[in-house]
C-alpha cells in the first residue's frame with residue numbers, strides 16, 4: 001500500500017453497544033480507503049453523465065428540491081465478521097473486523113431512480129447497464145479516487161430503495177459518513193455506498209475503480225495469496241448482495257456468564273437480512289454446539305423495514321463449565337439459513353457462518 005502519511009479512519013463499536021438501540025445513532029463504524037475530505041456543500045455538485053440523454057449537474061439544493069425518500073437500512077462492510085473467518089477457518093487478508101462493522105440507520109434523500117429518469121437513460125433493458133458512482137474528493141490507498149458500481153436494473157427498481165442520502169438519522173450526514181451526499185444501496189455490500197459522491201455515470205461496463213475490480217470479491221478457494229489471486233480478479237464477479245447473517249452481542253466472548261435459577265443463559269444479538277432473499281424471519285440459538293436450537297424472540301420496531309436489521313434475544317439452557325460457546329443462525333424470507341461455516345475466501349468477505357460467542361465460562 002502507498003504511504004499516505006496517515007492511517008485512514010477504520011474502526012467499529014463493540015457489538016454489545018450496537019444492540020442497545022434499534023437505530024445506530026451514537027457510534028457507527030467507519031470504513032475509509034483514504035483521508036476524510038472537507039467539502040463545501042454550497043459549491044458541491046454531482047454530475048450525471050454517460051448513457052443519458054441529458055447531462056445533469058446537481059447542486060445540493062437541487063438534490064434537496066427533488067422528492068425525498070426515507071429508508072431504514074443496515075449498512076454493512078463486506079468484511080464484517082472477518083475475524084471469525086480468519087480464526088475459525090484460515091487466515092485471510094484484510095482489516096480484522098469483528099461483528100460491529102454495521103450500522104442500522106434512517107437515511108433520507110432523493111431516489112437514484114428519479115435522478116436517472118430526469119437524465120433519461122438511453123440503454124435498453126437488454127443492454128444490462130451499470131451505474132457507476134465516484135468520489136474524487138479523496139485520494140485512496142490503491143487508486144486516485146474512490147468508485148463502485150451497481151446494476152442499472154437495481155438502480156431503476158423503485159422497491160430496491162437506492163437513494164442519494166443527504167441525511168442520516170434526521171441530521172445532515174457527518175463528514176465521516178459522506179457529507180454532503182452519499183449513495184445508499186440497501187442489501188448490497190457497503191463498499192458500493194460511495195461517500196462524498198460527485199459523479200454518477202450510466203455505462204455498459206462496471207466501474208473501473210480498483211475497489212470494484214481488485215477488491216470486494218469472493219475469490220475462489222484456489223486463490224491463497226496475492227500472487228495466486230491475481231488471475232482470478234477478472235473472472236470473479238464483484239460482490240454485491242450480502243447474505244443473511246447474525247451475530248451474538250451478549251454474552252461477550254471470553255466472559256463469565258451467570259445463569260438463572262433454572263439454568264438459563266440470556267443471549268442477545270442482531271440479524272441482517274439478505275440482499276435479495278428478504279427480511280429476517282427466524283433466528284435460532286444453540287447452547288450445545290448446534291445439537292438443539294431454541295427460537296429467539298425477534299424484536300419489532302416502528303421503523304423496521306425489509307432492509308433493516310432485527311434485534312433478538314433468547315434464553316438457552318446451559319450446564320456450568322468452561323470453554324463453552326453459543327451459536328446463532330438467522331433465516332430470511334426466501335428460506336435461506338446461515339450455514340455453520342461459509343466459504344473461506346482470501347479477502348475474508350461476506351462471512352455468514354453461524355453467529356458465535358466462544359470461550360465462555362458458565363457459572
Ligand SMILES: Nc1nc2c(c(=O)[nH]1)N[C@H]1C(S)=C(S)[C@@H](COP(=O)(O)O)O[C@H]1N2
Pocket residue numbers: 028029030031032033034076077078135138146176177178189190191192193194195196
Ligand atoms: N468515497 C468513499 N466511499 C466509501 C468508502 C471510501 O473509502 N471512500 N468506503 C466504502 C466502504 S468499504 C464501506 S463499508 C462504507 C463505510 O461507510 P461508513 O464509513 O459511513 O461506515 O463506505 C463505502 N464508501
Ligand SMILES: [Mo]
Pocket residue numbers: 031076077078079190191
Ligand atoms: Mo467496506
